[in-house]
Amino acid sequence: xxxxxxxxxxxxxxxxxxxxxxxxxxxxxxxxxxxxxxxxxxxxxxxxxxxxxxxxxxxxxxxxxxxxxxxxxxxxxxxxxxxxxxxxxxxxxxxxxxx
Amino acid sequence: xxxxxxxxxxxxxxxxxxxxxxxxxxxxxxxxxxxxxxxxxxxxxxxxxxxxxxxxxxxxxxxxxxxxxxxxxxxxxxxxxxxxxxxxxxxxxxxxxxxxxxxxxxxxxxxxxxxxxxxxxxxxxxxxxxxxxxxxxxxxxxxxxxxxxxxxxxxxxxxxxxxxxxxxxxxxxxxxxxxxxxxxxxxxxxxxxxxxxxxxxxxxxxxxxxxxxxxxxxxxxxxxxxxxxxxxxxxxxxxxxxxxxxxxxxxxxxxxxxxxxxxxxxxxxxxxxxxxxxxxxxxxxxxxxxxxxxxxxxxxxxxxxxxxxxxxxxxxxxxxxxxxxxxxxxxxxxxxxxxxxxxxxxxxxxxxxxxxxxxxxxxxxxxxxxxxxxxxxxxxxxxxxxxxxxxxxxxxxxxxxxxxxxxxxxxxxxxxxxxxxxxxxxxxxxxxxxxxxxxxxxxxxxxxxxxxxxxxxxxxxxxxxxxxxxxxxxxxxxxxxxxxxxxxxxxxxxxxxxxxxxxxxxxxxxxxxxxxxxxxxxxxxxxxxxxxxxxxxxxxxxxxxxxxxxxxxxxxxxxxxxxxxxxxxxxxxxxxxxxxxxxxxxxxxxxxxxxxxxxxxxxxxxxxxxxxxxxxxxxxxxxxxxxxxxxxxxxxxxxxxxxxxxxxxxxxxxxxxxxx
Amino acid sequence: xxxxxxxxxxxxxxxxxxxxxxxxxxxxxxxxxxxxxxxxxxxxxxxxxxxxxxxxxxxxxxxxxxxxxxxxxxxxxxxxxxxxxxxxxxxxxxxxxxxxxxxxxxxxxxxxxxxxxxxxxxxxxxxxxxxxxxxxxxxxxxxxxxxxxxxxxxxxxxxxxxxxxxxxxxxxxxxxxxxxxxxx
Numbered sequence: 056x057x058x059x060x061x062x063x064x065x066x067x068x069x070x071x072x073x074x075x076x077x078x079x080x081x082x083x084x085x086x087x088x089x090x091x092x093x094x095x096x097x098x099x100x101x102x103x104x105x106x107x108x109x110x111x112x113x114x115x116x117x118x119x120x121x122x123x124x125x126x127x128x129x130x131x132x133x134x135x136x137x138x139x140x141x142x143x144x145x146x147x148x149x150x151x152x153x154x
Numbered sequence: 155x156x157x158x159x160x161x162x163x164x165x166x167x168x169x170x171x172x173x174x175x176x177x178x179x180x181x182x183x184x185x186x187x188x189x190x191x192x193x194x195x196x197x198x199x200x201x202x203x204x205x206x207x208x209x210x211x212x213x214x215x216x217x218x219x220x221x222x223x224x225x226x227x228x229x230x231x232x233x234x235x236x237x238x239x240x241x242x243x244x245x246x247x248x249x250x251x252x253x254x255x256x257x258x259x260x261x262x263x264x265x266x267x268x269x270x271x272x273x274x275x276x277x278x279x280x281x282x283x284x285x286x287x288x289x290x291x292x293x294x295x296x297x298x299x300x301x302x303x304x305x306x307x308x309x310x311x312x313x314x315x316x317x318x319x320x321x322x323x324x325x326x327x328x329x330x331x332x333x334x335x336x337x338x339x340x341x342x343x344x345x346x347x348x349x350x351x352x353x354x355x356x357x358x359x360x361x362x363x364x365x366x367x368x369x370x371x372x373x374x375x376x377x378x379x380x381x382x383x384x385x386x387x388x389x390x391x392x393x394x395x396x397x398x399x400x401x402x403x404x405x406x407x408x409x410x411x412x413x414x415x416x417x418x419x420x421x422x423x424x425x426x427x428x429x430x431x432x433x434x435x436x437x438x439x440x441x442x443x444x445x446x447x448x449x450x451x452x453x454x455x456x457x458x459x460x461x462x463x464x465x466x467x468x469x470x471x472x473x474x475x476x477x478x479x480x481x482x483x484x485x486x487x488x489x490x491x492x493x494x495x496x497x498x499x500x501x502x503x504x505x506x507x508x509x510x511x512x513x514x515x516x517x518x519x520x521x522x523x524x525x526x527x528x529x530x531x532x533x534x535x536x537x538x539x540x541x542x543x544x545x546x547x548x549x550x551x552x553x554x555x556x557x558x559x560x561x562x563x564x565x566x567x568x569x570x571x572x573x574x575x576x577x578x579x580x581x582x583x584x585x586x587x588x589x590x591x592x593x594x595x596x597x598x599x600x601x602x603x604x605x606x607x608x609x610x611x612x613x614x615x616x617x618x619x620x621x622x623x624x625x626x627x628x629x630x631x632x633x634x635x636x637x638x639x640x641x642x643x644x645x646x647x648x649x650x651x652x653x654x655x656x657x658x659x660x661x662x663x664x665x666x667x668x669x670x671x672x673x674x675x676x677x678x679x680x681x682x683x684x685x686x687x688x689x690x691x692x693x694x695x696x697x698x699x700x701x702x703x704x705x706x707x708x709x710x711x712x713x714x715x716x717x718x719x720x721x722x723x724x725x726x727x728x729x730x731x732x733x734x735x736x737x738x739x740x741x742x743x744x745x746x747x748x749x750x751x752x753x754x755x756x757x758x759x760x761x762x763x764x765x766x767x768x769x770x771x772x773x774x775x776x777x778x779x780x781x782x783x784x785x786x787x788x789x790x791x792x793x794x795x796x797x798x799x800x801x802x803x804x805x806x807x808x809x810x811x812x813x814x
Numbered sequence: 815x816x817x818x819x820x821x822x823x824x825x826x827x828x829x830x831x832x833x834x835x836x837x838x839x840x841x842x843x844x845x846x847x848x849x850x851x852x853x854x855x856x857x858x859x860x861x862x863x864x865x866x867x868x869x870x871x872x873x874x875x876x877x878x879x880x881x882x883x884x885x886x887x888x889x890x891x892x893x894x895x896x897x898x899x900x901x902x903x904x905x906x907x908x909x910x911x912x913x914x915x916x917x918x919x920x921x922x923x924x925x926x927x928x929x930x931x932x933x934x935x936x937x938x939x940x941x942x943x944x945x946x947x948x949x950x951x952x953x954x955x956x957x958x959x960x961x962x963x964x965x966x967x968x969x970x971x972x973x974x975x976x977x978x979x980x981x982x983x984x985x986x987x988x989x990x991x992x993x994x995x996x997x998x
Contacts, residue, residue: 061861062924064831064861065927066923066924068831068854070917070920070923071835071839073919074839074916075838076791076794077908077916078839078908078909079839083889083890084844084847086886087838087847087848088838088839091854094878097874098858101861101870102865104865104867105865105944110945111953113945114953114958116870118958118965120877120878121877123882124881124972125968127886132979132980134889135893135980136980138893146791147789152786792908795911798916802915805926809925
């Protein structure tokens with residue numbers, strides 16, 4: 056399958072993830088959109104690794120996954136903590152740093 | 155005039171002490187005065203002033219040996235580019251004459267002030283201010299000495315400004331008193347501001363001098379003056395006319411004389427020292443010193459002469475209608491200064507300086523005696539029983555004081571006769587010399603001065619008759635008593651000087667003229683013209699006679715009786731009484747528009763435009779910050795959107811770049 | 815050009831992938847969104863397999879779909895936050911602006927990735943042992959040892975952070991325990 060396919064798919068998925076981050080108020084869904092963006096980037100990595108026959112691309116995906124996992128763990132812990140004090144996970148309510 | 159010679163008379167090196175001794179006196183009074191007590195303070199200040207007098211005498215003795223004088227440099231002051239100015243003292247006959255007058259009369263006034271201020275600070279309720287008075291007096295002597303001993307115009311200007319400052323400080327000595335609680339302070343302010351206008355003229359003259367002569371030194375300027383005058387005569391004319399403006403300010407001539415009557419708000423010794431004998435003569439001294447410049451421009455000399463003559467007669471008419479004892483003397487001072495200024499303007503510098511000296515004697519005497527009278531009236535008011543507040547200076551409240559204050563009466567009489575120009579008292583010789591010169595050179599001026607002399611005799615006669623003769627017109631006058639010896643002794647000394655002062659320049663010996671000719675460029679021999687002398691004496695006697703006819707034969711009955719002249723002269727008398735409304739005219743024409751201008755500049759311009767501009771810039775930034783602040787919404791989603799927008803922009807830029 | 819059947823397969827995978835992403839985006843229910851995401855991950859894993867990265871594909875399923883999404887579901891269920899209140903954000907046109915900018919962004923990405931050219935049509939057929947776990951493992955432990963060790967530190971930090979954050983301080987714990995005991 057041509058490269059174009061993977062490039063376009065990746066672009067679409069990334070854009071969708073981006074829109075999800077901006078448009079969704081639920082913090083958890085925001086995180087999930089973030090994971091979507093990561094995946095889009097991973098697709099690109101693996102596609103180029105396959106195209107150029109370079110294995111490092113796949114290893115990058117490995118590291119991205121690890122870091123994503125760590126980030127999700129801490130992020131969800133934060134959300135839980137915020138929920139405990141405010142009883143809501145609406146990111147629009149976390150606006151006390153307004154200027 | 156020569157500059158310093160290698161073999162300078164050793165006395166001349168003492169000249170810095172005429173300034174340092176009063177300065178040391180004032181510093182000592184400031185530091186330890188509180189511990190000395192009133193007598194100590196007064197003695198210290200009088201010793202400082204007396205010391206200056208002794209030094210002046212020693213300098214005079216030195217001058218008898220080497221009359222051409224010397225310049226005694228002290229220290230370099232300014233060295234900038236072409237300009238080099240030193241603190242240097244000029245010891246010559248003219249400056250030493252002024253030094254003797256200032257320190258001599260000044261010391262007597264210091265001694266007088268011990269007694270006068272002792273009463274005055276208690277009358278005004280602040281005994282601790284005694285020391286301040288003597289500090290100011292010594293400061294004044296020091297500044298006046300700087301003025302008269304200066305070797306260059308800049309140092310003279312320092313002294314000029316310094317005496318102006320002391321005048322302000324001393325007029326406003328009782329700054330919280332006076333009309334409506336600020337009258338004295340306002341008088342001091344008026345003196346300072348009006349003098350400022352004169353000083354502005356002098357400053358312009360100094361600027362012109364520097365620009366054209368590249369130096370401030372008298373010697374340099376007077377040597378180069380003829381060439382500069384030949385090359386550009388308008389320069390010297392401008393210099394001299396601006397100097398004239400300064401003279402009208404300091405020496406109270408038309409149009410800047412208005413501060414001197416108001417300056418009577420200060421204590422009487424101040425009026426005597428500063429506003430009769432010494433500071434106001436600074437202008438006359440300036441013209442005498444700058445004679446080398448004035449002779450080159452006859453137009454300026456004419457201007458000076460006529461300003462003096464006009465002032466002489468104008469002020470004399472005002473004096474006729476005044477009934478504050480000090481105001482009469484103030485206008486008399488202005489009138490006599492007019493005589494002096496007219497004299498030096500005409501070129502009779504010796505006559506002018508002679509009159510300056512004799513006037514210092516009898517005018518100081520008159521002021522101090524007036525102070526004695528006021529003291530007596532104040533004592534009388536305290537011991538008498540009158541419910542309402544009485545003005546101790548109003549002549550209408552006086553009367554019959556010759557029986558209650560005999561010493562004061564006699565010295566006052568001597569002073570008045572000297573002022574009126576009755577032979578053989580001092581005033582006769584000095585005034586006569588001026589009139590003689592005028593009759594020969596400028597007949598118009600002679601007529602004007604003669605009329606002024608008539609008025610002089612008239613108002614002095616009026617004053618003596620109103621104050622000392624008749625019956626006391628108030629309780630205060632009825633209970634007045636003679637002043638203590640510390641007050642009357644200086645009066646007696648001054649009276650003796652007033653009697654014998656004419657000896658300075660008697661027609662035969664012309665001693666003063668010989669003394670001064672070493673310092674002045676042109677000296678005209680003073681002639682004794684019998685017709686003029688007889689005429690001036692006759693005029694003076696006529697004035698006194700008419701005064702006696704009006705005020706002496708039928709003295710005023712009580713304080714409320716109007717002046718006998720009021721009805722016959724009608725509007726003329728009212729004009730004289732209201733000082734010809736000059737103050738009101740200045741107020742309407744100058745002060746009010748200026749205040750409006752200041753108000754305008756302070757309000758709309760300063761607060762509106764300038765502050766608005768500055769504050770506007772600040773508020774502009776504040777507004778910008780308010781706008782920018784909106785970016786921080788606090789919502790994460792908008793931040794993410796901003797990041798997205800930034801990424802889009804950067805990618806767009808990269809797209810355009812990479813696809814070129 | 816691959817044969818038609820393979821082409822159809824690719825199209826279906828692509829559509830499912832994009833469709834599940836859109837489903838994640840628009841779904842009002844958080845559980846549904848999570849499940850859509852799982853679907854997306856699965857399609858991506860398929861793509862990895864096709865691209866000759868078997869190890870990565872299975873790692874994707876295990877780590878992403880298996881661990882991360884499970885964590886997400888745990889949190890969703892714990893917080894019970896399926897419904898949301900009205901937003902206080904009053905920026906009008908945020909949605910429109912976001913969509914517009916997103917489209918522009920997509921266009922730019924397309925511009926860069928596609929139009930640039932120089933990319934040949936199809937990648938070379940990968941060798942069978944290309945994405946072999948053995949080969950990946952070898953490279954991981956030989957060339958990328960340091961990053962590997964660092965990732966272990968990252969995971970440790972994440973673990974500790976998560977525990978500390980959710981544990982709360984003493985007062986909170988006591989309050990929670992008291993609330994639990996009250997309920998019991």
